[in-house]
Amino acid sequence: MPAIRVRGLRKTYGELAAVDGLDLTVEDGEVVALLGPNGAGKTTTVEILEGYRSRDAGTVEVLGFDPQTGGRAFRERIGIVLQDAGFEDTFTPRELVRLHAGYYPHPRPVAEVLTLTGLDEKADARVRTLSGGQRRRLDLALGIVGGPEMLFLDEPTTGFDPSARRRAWELVEGLRALGATILLTTHYLDEAEHLADRVVVIDHGRVVAEGTPDELAATAGAATVISFRVPAGRTTADLPSLGLERRVAGSVVEVRTETPTADVATLATWALEHGEELEALTLTRPSLEDVYLDLVGDEAAGPNPAGPDPAGPDPAGPDPAPAGPGPAPVVPAPPAPADPSVEAPR
Numbered sequence: 007m008p009a010i011r012v013r014g015l016r017k018t019y020g021e022l023a024a025v026d027g028l029d030l031t032v033e034d035g036e037v038v039a040l041l042g043p044n045g046a047g048k049t050t051t052v053e054i055l056e057g058y059r060s061r062d063a064g065t066v067e068v069l070g071f072d073p074q075t076g077g078r079a080f081r082e083r084i085g086i087v088l089q090d091a092g093f094e095d096t097f098t099p100r101e102l103v104r105l106h107a108g109y110y111p112h113p114r115p116v117a118e119v120l121t122l123t124g125l126d127e128k129a130d131a132r133v134r135t136l137s138g139g140q141r142r143r144l145d146l147a148l149g150i151v152g153g154p155e156m157l158f159l160d161e162p163t164t165g166f167d168p169s170a171r172r173r174a175w176e177l178v179e180g181l182r183a184l185g186a187t188i189l190l191t192t193h194y195l196d197e198a199e200h201l202a203d204r205v206v207v208i209d210h211g212r213v214v215a216e217g218t219p220d221e222l223a224a225t226a227g228a229a230t231v232i233s234f235r236v237p238a239g240r241t242t243a244d245l246p247s248l249g250l251e252r253r254v255a256g257s258v259v260e261v262r263t264e265t266p267t268a269d270v271a272t273l274a275t276w277a278l279e280h281g282e283e284l285e286a287l288t289l290t291r292p293s294l295e296d297v298y299l300d301l302v303g304d305e306a307a308g309p310n311p312a313g314p315d316p317a318g319p320d321p322a323g324p325d326p327a328p329a330g331p332g333p334a335p336v337v338p339a340p341p342a343p344a345d346p347s348v349e350a351p352r
């Protein structure tokens with residue numbers, strides 16, 4: 007039985023379909039990253055899976071429970087790191103972790119959780135004196151203290167310094183090694199690439215692509231780039247026909263190709279036949295970032311596509327207030343307009 011099975015999930019706010027017929031399966035023990043631009047519906051989906059929001063349509067099973075009706079038996083088996091949990095400022099991390107440990111039948115030791123999340127030094131400081139990144143670590147500590155089988159991480163490392171991020175990654179890897187299933191949302195593509203077995207890209211409340219980063223690269227058709235220096239005394243006119251598109255910058259040639267093996271063979275054969283050495287020859291595979299930008303394009307770099315919500319806040323009862331606009335996406339702007347030095351394929 008998969009850990010998560012979602013079919014035809016829908017959640018609307020007035021006219022806006024925040025989640026619009028979403029299907030998702032997460033196998034037991036799998037780490038899956040949800041990616042997508044601001045407002046794509048990631049948090050709404052995750053909060054429905056956690057039992058924090060109601061749904062309008064679709065079936066949802068998490069560890070065999072319907073999160074809406076799973077109650078305590080369900081909540082004891084999951085761990086949650088929300089985007090913006092909000093703490094009682096006058097408590098200390100040690101007190102809060104101990105308090106939360108009391109909610110679970112088989113919690114992890116409090117001291118271990120504080121160490122794992124790098125909070126030893128701040129364990130007895132008032133929460134109001136913690137930095138943003140330290141509060142986020144506390145979120146993480148509260149998410150794992152119950153020893154969850156299924157962990158939901160909503161942008162778990164936003165605001166972390168690089169070493170805290172590495173540490174959080176190690177923590178997630180450790181939890182995975184213990185057999186936990188993990189669903190995380192992130193805007194850091196390197197985080198998804200590093201942690202996730204599988205990536206699911208969401209846009210406008212639907213899944214637009216899913217697979218391992220390698221599979222995504224293959225299906226999205228993002229091209230590999232072959233780069234090399236034109237041998238001294240030669241010009242680009244001497245080169246064999248290669249790839250889809252060429253860029254020339256000084257003596258460096260970059261060729262975009264969807265058939266890298268054949269093109270490298272053609273290029274190497276040409277060089278050997280002419281007794282040339284191809285200096286600075288490199289092959290760059292498309293990164294998850296290239297693939298992501300191919301899929302969601304400009305939206306990922308817009309000012310705030312989630313924008314003001316025409317539907318206004320959800321008047322419905324138990325759902326929490328909408329999450330804040332969230333941090334700016336870390337994906338860079340899409341490529342600049344066509345470079346005049348780009349040549350048509352020959």
Ligand SMILES: Nc1ncnc2c1ncn2[C@@H]1O[C@H](COP(=O)(O)OP(=O)(O)OP(=O)(O)O)[C@@H](O)[C@H]1O
Nearest residue numbers: 019024044045046047048049050318319320328332
């Ligand atoms: N309680 C709410 N009431 C009204 N609209 C909401 C509510 N919660 C979310 N929305 C809207 O639903 C859409 C999806 O929001 P959601 O927070 O799920 O996106 P997200 O993919 O998590 O975005 P981000 O990357 O910015 O966190 C957005 O347009 C948002 O404004």
